Each structure stands twice: as C-alpha cells, then as structure tokens.
Amino acid sequence: MEALIKELVETDGPSGEETAVRELIEKRIAGSVDRTFTDSLGNLFALREGPAPLLLFSAHMDEIGVIVTHIDERGFLRIAPVGGVRPHLLLGQRLRFKEGLIGTVYHEKIKDLKELDWSKLYLDIGAADGEGAAERVRIGDMACLHQPFVNLGGRYLAKAMDDRIGCAVLVEAARRLPPSLPQGVCFLFSVQEEVGLRGAATAAYRLEPDYGFAVDVTSVGDTPEAPLMAVSLGQGPAIKIKDRSIICHPRVRELMIETAEKEAIPYQLEVLEYGGTDAGAIHLSRGGVPSGAVSIPCRYVHAPSEMVDAGDVAHAVALIEKLAARNWPLPEG
Ligand code: CO
Ligand code: ZN
16 A cells, blocks of 8 residues: 555645546546546546445545746746645745646745745746746646655655545555445545635535545644644544534444444544534535544644554555445435
C-alpha cells in the first residue's frame, strides 16, 4: 500500500484541477469494482452494485495550493491561496505547476513576521523579466507544494496526505471487499473539497445514497503545546462525532463503533472544533442522508509536510472494509 500512497501524494491536484489524480485512481481501482464513471465536475464514482441500501464513501482528490494573481515587470509572481493555506508555512517552499515548472516563495521586507500576509509574499520562478515569466505562466495557473513522500519508519510524511491518504484507503478497501456484498457500495473521489465541499454536494445529489461517510484526515492534539484535542497519532482511525460541517448521525455513529468493537479494530472518538469534510455536504443532500466519517489522524494538516501513522492507515482500511461488508438497515423516513 505504501507504493500506492507514494504515487497518490506525489501527483498534483489543486482544487478544480484533479484530472491527473483521477486518472491514477481510476486505473488503480477499476479491477475492484463493477464500474467507474466521472461526472461533469470531475468527481469519480467507483461502484459495487448491490441491493438497497446504498452506502457512499467519499475521499477528496483535491489538495491545497496557490493561484497566480499577478505577474510584475521583473518576473515575480503574486499568489493567492486555493483552500486553507497559511502564508507563513509557504516561506522558502518550492511550488510546482502542472507543466513541471518550479518556483520558490519568499517575502518582501517586513519588520515582524506578524506583518506577513499574502500581499507580502511572492513566487520566483527564475524568470529574467515579466515577459520571460509570462511565457511560462498565466494568471490563474495553480501550483502545489513540491515535497517528496518519505517513510519515517512506520510513519509517512508527505504533502497532500489531506486527502490522498483517504483516497488510498478507499482504493485499498475496495480491493479487499468480498465478492458478494449485502448492499450497494459507491466509492467517491470528490473534487473541490478544500474550497467548500463542492464536488461531494453534486455527487451525493446524483447518487442518492442511503448512508454517507467521509474518509479524510483529522487534526491531533499530541504535539508540543498543541490545542487540546483527544485524538493522537497511532491510536487508530477516529470515528467522527462532530466538526464544523456536521453532527454525525447518532445511529451511524453507533453502528460504526459497534463494527470497530466487533472486529477488534482500535478507534478513537473525534470532536473537531474547526474544519469540515465531505460528510458535511453529503448529509444535507436532498431529503437528508444519515452520515458519519472515518478520520485518519494527521499531524500538520495543511502544512507542506503532513504526517500519518501506517497502523492508523491499515486500521482505517479494515474499518471501511468491514463497514461496507456488514448489513445496513434501510434508514427510517
Ligand atoms: Co484539507
Ligand atoms: Zn481533507
């Protein structure tokens, strides 16, 4: 599974430009499902047909990045965030454009780091002047962090763990599903989560699932002077109770906990005080979809290097596999 994670995190897919990620996932999952299809916004559906109810598991393909807003006469680019990017985390970082062009981020003269905002940052692609820069980039081009995948001995470090690790977990879970399932299961690889859960909203509307699950990263409270949070790396996947986008359906939550306990899969309970996931969009689709989320604990979410634990990842795969294979009642109402 490490090879799958590495190729997924090292592929670039800022929000709205997920094509390369989608093509890779489609190749990797095609043999494990009955059919795959893509919608007009770029969401990828991978379907195991079956009787009702229909379960939807969603991981988003997009990652945070930047977008070019201005090119000056000396060839320096100004940039704006795509998704939740904090400017100080970009200092000195290399960014990569779709065509492989690389630049480095630096800042104008400032007295104090507190003055650092997007207007003080620029991206240097090594162009001699504005014309040279304009030959290589255009306003609106997007770039992603340029960081290699590393295995630190049981813990993985990479950019875009949010949420390629969720994509990897779904691909791996799909491979392990038994030949016959008690219900239909759709694995969704959604677009534009980082800019407001957009792909999951249209995908859920089209699919009309009976249950929804987001599979995404969550923050942890186990680093030096971290904000207090009862989730740690290495203690198992987290079953979400709540974040800013959803209060997970109590019945779904109970069945998730019941499944983890029955299968002896370690888990944690997650209350995330900020941020959201695709479940936020899915549960509000049409007449409402009872939803929950499996979260992979992750340090340094939205930083250039995000860290997850290999054991948590393996247990997340097992939990998804067991959730998909267990019997789900038809929801009430
Ligand atoms: Co994110
Ligand atoms: Zn995410």
